[in-house]
Amino acid sequence: MAVVADPRDPRGIRYPLASMLATAVCAVMAGACTFAAMADWVRDLDPPAWVKLGFTGKLPVPSTLWRLLTRVDDTELSVVVTRWVRARTASVPVSGRRWRRVIAIDGKVLRGAKLPDGRQVHLLSAFDTSTGTVLAYVQIAVKSNEIPAFTPLLDLVAAQLGSLEAIVFVADALHAQTAHAREVASRGAYLMVAVKANQPTVFAQLKSLPWAQVPVGDRRTDTGHGRRETRTVKAVTVATPGGLGFPHAEQAVRITRTRTVKGKTTREMAYLTVSLPAEDAQPVDLGAWARSEWHIENRLHWVLDVTFREDAHQARTGTGPAVASVLRHAAINYHRSNGEANIARATRRANRRSNDLIDAVTSSYTTTQ
Incomplete structure (x- = not known):
């Protein structure tokens, strides 16, 4: 977390950036759905847990955590957290001569989140159907749609995986664009x-x-x-x-x-x-690849809406809506990396075992559960 750029004025820093971000990540993994719930989660811990997170003496008040999370770079945070989860995720066993990694691409509107001009926040995500994890996302630009965001999303996926060679991308009819087909082919992938x-x-x-x-x-x-x-x-x-x-x-x-x-x-x-x-x-x-397009709806969007109540979260300041989405993606990715199929149950267990969760997030040993 320390490699993420700190948006705060150095003269007013009281709490380490890594501690604040780790707190937010752990809280959402334990089921926190709002910024206020994240602050409540850390305040309800015992003193030894505060020390593990890097807090000594005082704890940040909710407004302090909120100000940081509405200013931090959401794209940089997403890259760092996704890379961490992928480092601790077991490799997918390859079965069959024609096995391929299939990545589903689809957009989702955060209905409760608003931009300053009143528009809703719209994200385009890439979902690895073999591991059930989010590899990257792009926020749709002002007065635009998902189509121009397709190539930047491929760039982020390539940065995570190292290469797009032999990957199959599945998408809905909106992305039946000749430019998309040529871009995917130029990277050695398939559409x-x-x-x-x-x-x-x-x-x-x-x-x-x-x-x-x-x-x-x-x-x-x-x-x-x-x-x-x-x-x-x-x-x-x-x-x-x-x-x-x-x-x-x-x-x-x-x-x-x-x-x-x-x-x-x-x-x-x-x-x-x-x-x-x-x-x-x-x-x-x-037939299997066509059905895998629905994985992003059933295994990601449905979980975001039902388990994390994403559409009800009215984050509307700065990068807050996108950062909140990054944290939810990180929670889903983390629990799936532990082999969890029921994310709601996994968050409840993580909340009951807060010390184990903090150890897993703050430890440099990648296989800590």
Whole structure:
């Protein structure tokens, strides 16, 4: 934490920067959802725990912690904390010849947070579906959208992983952009993206393919929560002159989802392109990668809203909204690195075992739990 730039005036510093930031990180890992809750968490600890965090004598009042967290550089803090969590995360076992790291990209609006002009804060995140951790995020610029933030997000992911070689990025139809496809390919990675009416030419081409003549490549049926869903995957390599009208697209994919809920059956079709050839991406792989796009919704956004009440947090000053999001991401990443599937339960356990949590965060031994 000490490598993060200190935004405070040196003449008024009373508490070490690393101690303040470690306090915020630990508090959110223990379930604190607001800046006030972070301050309450540290004040409820015993004196030996205060010493471990670097406080001797006095503790910072809530306003002191709040002033720091609304001024610190959120991007720098995110890089430092994510690098720390990745250093203590066990490597993912590789299984199968075609195994690839799949990273889902999607945006989320922090509904309770506001910017000075009244706009809501909007973040674009990269989620590693194999480890369930957030690798990086970019805050959407004023009067903009997710599209210009795509390349800066790739830069941050590359900085964390060292290279994007052979990684598969999955995204929704908003990112079916020719510039995105070329950028991903230039870095040695691959893009699997849904195509809708925002790319009318490619969408029409995909729909007009002779799908009735394409054999079913994979079919899976799941049941649960009163619903039965069957997903049928068809994939075809377009060998006509010019191929698909989308850069680096190797295969056209159609996924048919048939759902039956309370006796009522609905069917929808999704069209996608992927920049991997058939020998490296079979229909069973394509179906799994398409479903992994929803991991960022189910395993990240849902947890942020339900467990950490992100949409209810009305952080509106300086970098406060983004810093609060960084701390929540760090908490999820930390608990997932410990093999926790239920983040809510993990935060409750961490709160009951505050000393163990502080030891894990302040120790230089990467495997301390």
